Amino acid sequence: MEWIDVAAFDTLPDGGVRGFEVAGRPVALVRQGAVVHALHDICSHQFAFLSDGVVEDGCLECPLHQGRFCLKTGKAMGGPVDAPVATYAAKVEGGRVLVCLD
Ligand code: FES
Known part of the structure; x- marks a missing residue:
């Protein structure tokens, strides 16, 4: 497992x-208190950066x-996706956020 220092x-x-x-891949980091979730940053519907969106109700x-995508699983939770x-x-x-893309 290779951990990459991101931020x-x-x-x-x-x-x-x-x-x-x-490492060339768009990644959205969502912080909730002490926890950080990492998701692919491109929507599965059309081209949009999810990091330009909002965090709401765990999505x-x-x-x-x-x-809407679940922060923990990436599952489609609503809307046209x-x-x-x-x-x-x-x-x-x-104090650093590390992400593994494996
Ligand atoms: Fe994300 Fe349509 S591009 S919901």
Whole structure:
């Protein structure tokens, strides 16, 4: 398992989302308190960055047509989306957020 250092934990807004490119892959990091979720940052419906959307009720909502994806599993939870988005393992160590794309 290769862990990639992505960002300082304290630069992530609590309850919010930020987009990053991790080893060439778009990744959305969502912070909820001490926990960070990592999801593929492109919607499974059409082309939109999920990191331009909002976090609500345990989901990340796409800014384009309001498709919703579970933060933990990436499962499609509502709106026009059927397909999930990938999720990645994420952890916080020494004040840094690390993501594994394996
Ligand atoms: Fe995301 Fe349509 S592009 S819901």
